[in-house]
Amino acid sequence: MDQENRLGTFLRDRRKRLDPAAFGFSGRRRTPGLRREEVAQRANISTTWYTWLEQGRGGAPSPQVLERLADALMLTEAEREHLFLVGIGRPPKASSSSQEGVTPRLQRFLDALPLIPAIIVTPQWDIVAWNDAARLALTDYTTLSRDERNILRRMFLDPETRAAQLEWDSVARFLVATFRAETARAGENDRAMELLAELSGKSTEFAAMWADKDVRSTGEGVKRIRHPAAGQIAFEFSSFAVDGRPDLKLLTYTPAEEVDAKKMRRLCQDPKQRGQGRRASSRA
Incomplete structure (x- = not known):
């Protein structure tokens, strides 16, 4: 029985x-x-x-x-x-409202990756945690407000973030397709609808990509950026579920080649770079 x-x-x-x-x-x-x-x-x-x-x-x-x-x-x-x-017979939908931040243990894990940029994101691409390597290679998120720490918003509405992408169109389409998939999985919520309305109203390119109805998983791939100090850097990115937090995902950016690893080592060891904010040099 x-x-x-x-x-x-x-x-x-x-x-x-x-x-x-x-x-x-x-x-x-x-x-x-x-x-x-x-x-x-x-x-x-x-x-x-x-x-x-x-x-x-x-x-x-x-x-x-x-x-x-x-x-x-x-x-x-x-x-x-x-x-x-x-x-x-099926799992629940992921929680649509994220708790603030991450646990100290998860932050220590991020900080233990000195040469690998790593971030924690929500289904709406809000960044809730990052490590020092991400601050130096991607964006100094400490200088941004909570609303500004959204990859979709920066990719479509911030010209300097766009200019830093070597393959902006493919990156943008990937973000929109994963946003659609994650929104469907987690269920519609106020945050997703607010972001969708804002981007559709402010960016014709976002509206066109959203109308394509493409759906993709975060998975893994390659990201190439233009860094103002280190030049072009290629990363292999991977995504991981955060156990106990279905509303969050871990993204890591491993230097793709030895030349990219050398650039990251120089970047992370340069005292000028470590002490310099990068709000004006965002690469999302």
Whole structure:
């Protein structure tokens, strides 16, 4: 029965792990954890419906009900994903609103890549974290406001960012196609719609590329830039999921050839470059 009703087994197990006192529930109990009616109350669903879910009756719940149950049971991101998989056979959509910044541990990982530019981005291409190599090779993000730290906005609306790209058209099309794919995966949200409206209104090129309806994954590829101090540099970029943060993605830019690695070493070791802001020399 438990194997057939994996959703009910999981709900019951997580319900029994919770401390009633932590949620303001009192009274003597014969079994550990919250009662069914208490979980139903926290999830704003009927006790009967919740009981049926634990018993494997009543059909599959909606994604909205599963979201409320995940919150009611204080599930971790991994547990939330498992709840959706056993409940409706697919993972939940990624969270549409990113938390501010990243964990200190993830920032230390970025900082441990002294010669490899690395950034953390949202589905809307907002940059939320970076390392020193990215600041020196791409853009000094510390000099930019939060709204300015958006790669799509800089690529289409900032002339100097555009001029720094050796292959602007292909880079721009790649960004638009991944933006479309990520927006569909994460679900429409205010941030994505606001960015879409702004770029469509201010850039005819963005509007034309968006109308093409191209869809691509971030994956990997090559990025070539013009650096004002180091000259042309080629990077091989790769993208990685951030465990526990489906709303974020890690991008690393490894120098493509030894000549590019030498340029990065000189750039990162030059005290003048390390102390110089690069707002006017953005390469996104």
